[in-house]
Amino acid sequence: MWKFIVKRLIQGIVIIFLGSLIIYAVIRCLPTSFVEDMARQRAAQASSVGGKSYQEWLNQLNQVYGLDRGILPGFFAWLRKAVRGDFGDSWKYNVTVTEKFHEVIGCTLYLNIVTFLLELLICIPLGITAARKQYSRTDYAITVFALLGISLPTFFLATLLKYVFSVRLGWVDMYGLVGRNFYKMDAFHQLLDMGAHMLMPVVTLTIAGLGGLTRFTRTNMLEVLNADYIRTARAKGLPESRVISRHAFRNTLIPLVTYMSYLIPSMFSGSMITEQLFQIPGIGYTSYQAIVSGDIPFTMFYSTFLLILTQLSLLLADIMYAVVDPRVRIH
Amino acid sequence: MKAGREKKGGNYISARDTRRISRENRKITDACEKQHRRKNVPESEYVTKMRDPGNVVEFDNVHTYFFTDIGTVKAVNGVSFEIPQGKTVGLVGESGCGKSVTCLSLMQLVQRPQGQTVSGQIRFNAGDRVLDIAKTPAEVMTGIRGSRISMIFQEPMTSLNPVFRIGAQIDEVFLLHNPGMKKKEARERSIEMLKLVNIANAEGVYMMYPHELSGGMRQRVMIAIALALRPRLIIADEPTTALDVTIQAQILDLLRNLKDRINSSIMLITHDLGVIAEMADFVVVMYAGRVVEKGTAEDIFYRPCHPYTIGLMESKPVVGRHVDRLYNIPGNVPNPINMPDYCFFRDRCKFRKEPLCGGVYPEMVRLSETHEVACYCSEAVLKYDREELFKLLGKDQAEEGKA
Numbered sequence: 113m114w115k116f117i118v119k120r121l122i123q124g125i126v127i128i129f130l131g132s133l134i135i136y137a138v139i140r141c142l143p144t145s146f147v148e149d150m151a152r153q154r155a156a157q158a159s160s161v162g163g164k165s166y167q168e169w170l171n172q173l174n175q176v177y178g179l180d181r182g183i184l185p186g187f188f189a190w191l192r193k194a195v196r197g198d199f200g201d202s203w204k205y206n207v208t209v210t211e212k213f214h215e216v217i218g219c220t221l222y223l224n225i226v227t228f229l230l231e232l233l234i235c236i237p238l239g240i241t242a243a244r245k246q247y248s249r250t251d252y253a254i255t256v257f258a259l260l261g262i263s264l265p266t267f268f269l270a271t272l273l274k275y276v277f278s279v280r281l282g283w284v285d286m287y288g289l290v291g292r293n294f295y296k297m298d299a300f301h302q303l304l305d306m307g308a309h310m311l312m313p314v315v316t317l318t319i320a321g322l323g324g325l326t327r328f329t330r331t332n333m334l335e336v337l338n339a340d341y342i343r344t345a346r347a348k349g350l351p352e353s354r355v356i357s358r359h360a361f362r363n364t365l366i367p368l369v370t371y372m373s374y375l376i377p378s379m380f381s382g383s384m385i386t387e388q389l390f391q392i393p394g395i396g397y398t399s400y401q402a403i404v405s406g407d408i409p410f411t412m413f414y415s416t417f418l419l420i421l422t423q424l425s426l427l428l429a430d431i432m433y434a435v436v437d438p439r440v441r442i443h
Numbered sequence: 444m445k446a447g448r449e450k451k452g453g454n455y456i457s458a459r460d461t462r463r464i465s466r467e468n469r470k471i472t473d474a475c476e477k478q479h480r481r482k483n484v485p486e487s488e489y490v491t492k493m494r495d496p497g498n499v500v501e502f503d504n505v506h507t508y509f510f511t512d513i514g515t516v517k518a519v520n521g522v523s524f525e526i527p528q529g530k531t532v533g534l535v536g537e538s539g540c541g542k543s544v545t546c547l548s549l550m551q552l553v554q555r556p557q558g559q560t561v562s563g564q565i566r567f568n569a570g571d572r573v574l575d576i577a578k579t580p581a582e583v584m585t586g587i588r589g590s591r592i593s594m595i596f597q598e599p600m601t602s603l604n605p606v607f608r609i610g611a612q613i614d615e616v617f618l619l620h621n622p623g624m625k626k627k628e629a630r631e632r633s634i635e636m637l638k639l640v641n642i643a644n645a646e647g648v649y650m651m652y653p654h655e656l657s658g659g660m661r662q663r664v665m666i667a668i669a670l671a672l673r674p675r676l677i678i679a680d681e682p683t684t685a686l687d688v689t690i691q692a693q694i695l696d697l698l699r700n701l702k703d704r705i706n707s708s709i710m711l712i713t714h715d716l717g718v719i720a721e722m723a724d725f726v727v728v729m730y731a732g733r734v735v736e737k738g739t740a741e742d743i744f745y746r747p748c749h750p751y752t753i754g755l756m757e758s759k760p761v762v763g764r765h766v767d768r769l770y771n772i773p774g775n776v777p778n779p780i781n782m783p784d785y786c787f788f789r790d791r792c793k794f795r796k797e798p799l800c801g802g803v804y805p806e807m808v809r810l811s812e813t814h815e816v817a818c819y820c821s822e823a824v825l826k827y828d829r830e831e832l833f834k835l836l837g838k839d840q841a842e843e844g845k846a
Contacts, residue, residue: 340598347550
């Protein structure tokens with residue numbers, strides 16, 4: 113098992129290296145350049161005083177930001193620092209990348225963990241019920257509900273929720289993480305206020321994610337329920353509830369655990385659109401802003417972080433697979 | 444159904460018909476399910492009396508139907524036979540003739556809600572009382588399954604749950620049917636059972652997972668699970684089909700010895716006539732959901748009377764007899780959705796006699812104390828000598844071959 117894990121880790125490092133190289137190359141080729149924008153601004157400001165021209169500013173800034181080097185040397189310069197944990201300063205936010213990351217990640221984590229737990233609590237029972245009563249009215253209702261969840265785009269759902277709950281009913285604010293009177297409240301009410309603001313994003317994300325997991329659970333449960341060993345379990349005289357909860361569920365878990373491990377990286381990236389829609393200052397919102405303004409250090413950090421996370425979750429999926437399924441245990 | 448019958452074959456049905464059929468089906472199956480799931484059903488509804496106290500099971504005109512979207516499939520269509528205490532009854536017939544559904548009906552394991560035992564009685568002598576399985580509610584049934592009736596399945600490779608250890612899967616039966624039993628005691632008895640089915644390294648196997656065992660070993664484990672609580676009836680649904688011949692002989696030997704040791708009956712389902720000849724005291728031949736002939740093993744093997752049984756006997760290889768090609772019964776089984784109202788075998792029958800065979804489905808005719816057959820021509824057939832019969836069949840086919 114250890115040999116396997118070490119092997120996977122080494123593979124992972126190679127993939128992360130290549131992946132970050134590709135991302136760096138792509139960012140450098142993007143038409144949006146932070147430096148060009150800045151040079152244009154400086155040149156416009158300074159032209160009245162007879163200062164440097166746009167080209168002069170550009171050359172100077174390129175040198176300052178290290179963009180005068182080619183893609184490969186630039187990448188290795190970044191990598192040399194990055195392996196020591198120094199990801200540089202964010203150009204857009206003017207603080208170190210890691211500092212900005214720490215500032216915004218909590219929000220996203222909170223949002224996604226709540227969403228994930230809600231999804232698990234809703235999807236698995238729904239999927240199992242649908243499978244147990246295949247082709248019944250309950251099953252059809254759950255399927256329609258799940259398909260609605262898959263088909264509705266988050267922006268539409270978010271807009272709909274905003275219209276109903278903010279504009280019409282006025283229960284919650286439309287945007288942001290905190291209300292207008294946030295700084296006047298005591299700690300408890302601050303928490304409540306943040307919770308209320310998180311409500312709509314959480315609902316949006318949950319509904320968007322419901323369909324996939326429900327359908328996945330249903331399909332797997334159906335497959336397991338038709339298996340011979342379920343018939344054996346029934347023939348032993350186990351009541352139907354025990355057949356489902358013990359014999360069938362353990363087997364349904366095998367693909368589910370793998371699926372859930374894949375969801376971990378999407379927890380940090382998947383809420384980008386939703387955060388944007390509700391202007392929640394999480395990692396998705398921040399990195400989106402960084403990318404559109406051409407902030408190379410922050411984008412690189414965020415992408416590398418996702419790469420590492422993906423690799424780790426794949427490894428976790430394999431380990432979890434071995435935990436739940438004795439057939440794949442490597443001795 | 445009407446449109447289906449007009450377009451021959453019955454499998455081409457318009458979407459509207461399908462919807463109508465599935466609506467009607469749902470009405471029927473919902474009613475059955477409601478009946479089945481009731482709690483606290485008074486005993487008087489499902490406790491009956493055996494016709495003959497020497498029997499363990501009596502099937503009495505059992506009908507098990509599958510309500511599908513293209514029509515009702517009468518998988519078991521009026522089956523009657525009985526299993527005497529301590530005897531082995533073999534159930535033979537080709538694939539899809541309703542053998543498995545008959546035994547699943549007895550276990551109430553027919554795929555619900557589409558599959559329902561709609562009429563007839565399945566009387567089971569549970570020892571302290573006699574139950575009509577067709578009416579027994581689910582609650583009571585779980586106590587019967589696994590302890591009084593147990594089942595060995597066809598596919599040992601997939602019949603054990605891959606994520607639990609062998610030990611846990613055997614322990615489960617003990618713990619389930621003996622509330623209050625200690626885990627340690629269950630473990631001891633499980634290991635004892637493993638030893639009983641001739642597994643050498645019982646303690647080791649107890650801790651193994653199913654994927655670490657071979658097919659024969661897994662089937663032994665299945666037998667250990669089935670026999671754990673000394674059931675009154677063991678249903679073996681093609682227990683050796685997936686195994687090679689050496690292991691097959693070992694498993695059958697084992698089954699026969701253990702049956703005698705715990706004095707239970709076996710209901711053996713197979714298409715292997717050799718297995719039946721070796722194991723069974725009584726044989727029931729099924730065709731298209733009905734029993735066409737039943738009798739002792741001697742009756743069926745030496746004095747087969749139904750043309751279908753005769754065909755079956757002729758289509759198996761016999762040591763010492765030289766044939767170029769084995770006999771095969773011509774034609775196909777009738778469509779299970781639109782069964783004819785005359786003898787189901789008539790269109791394939793070599794001994795058909797018009798107008799005698801043109802009537803409704805033939806009743807069972809009693810030929811001797813033990814031997815019964817559902818055929819109009821049985822008396823005519825009986826007059827032939829056995830060898831003559833086979834020759835008659837063989838000649839026909841040889842002629843067909845030439846033509």
